[in-house]
Amino acid sequence: KQEVTQIPAALSVPEGENLVLNCSFTDSAIYNLQWFRQDPGKGLTSLLLIQSSQREQTSGRLNASLDKSSGRSTLYIAASQPGDSATYLCAVRSGGGATNKLIFGTGTLLAVQP
């Protein structure tokens, strides 16, 4: 059974710092891994999707890496801003045949202090 863990559970940094969020999963047989952002009281916004054949994806100040063999992914945020404050969730899509499904980690609550 796929299990997804995110460390740390919460993180507070001053504005301008570079930071790394971690995601680990127990079953390396995945189709893809997706990073999301969730603002309080809102739905989830997709940030980056890494297919199983890829090593990393970049969008603006965000860079996500994937190491399937070790069951790990990182989300790197450069030059953090107060507007980056949110909960960040990773989700792994795995499973056999038509039953592949997206399993979420518990998230990292990020606060960027101005």
Add this chain to the structure above:
Amino acid sequence: DAGVIQSPRHEVTEMGQEVTLRCKPISGHNSLFWYRQTMMRGLELLIYFNNNVPIDDSGMPEDRFSAKMPNASFSTLKIQPSEPRDSAVYFCASTLGNSPLHFGNGTRLTVT
């Protein structure tokens, strides 16, 4: 593209009442997912459909929960009878193949 549309945004009901949550996926998407989010348990997958067919409902907590997808543009999640422990935010999401998952804004359900 209007995105995934869920209704209602908020639902407050009394214990024992029937609750129906609705979802319109993004046009052209062939997979639809229902998730429940609580502080204690995070995001839990309840059920998902592929081409309108339920593929995995192992996350549906009890027989009080049921979901349907009568066509490619509409799905419902029903709770009957509702209980206070069902209080949560219910999200619907859709995707096409292995493309990114798109979420609706959720329905916040409160059962008193």
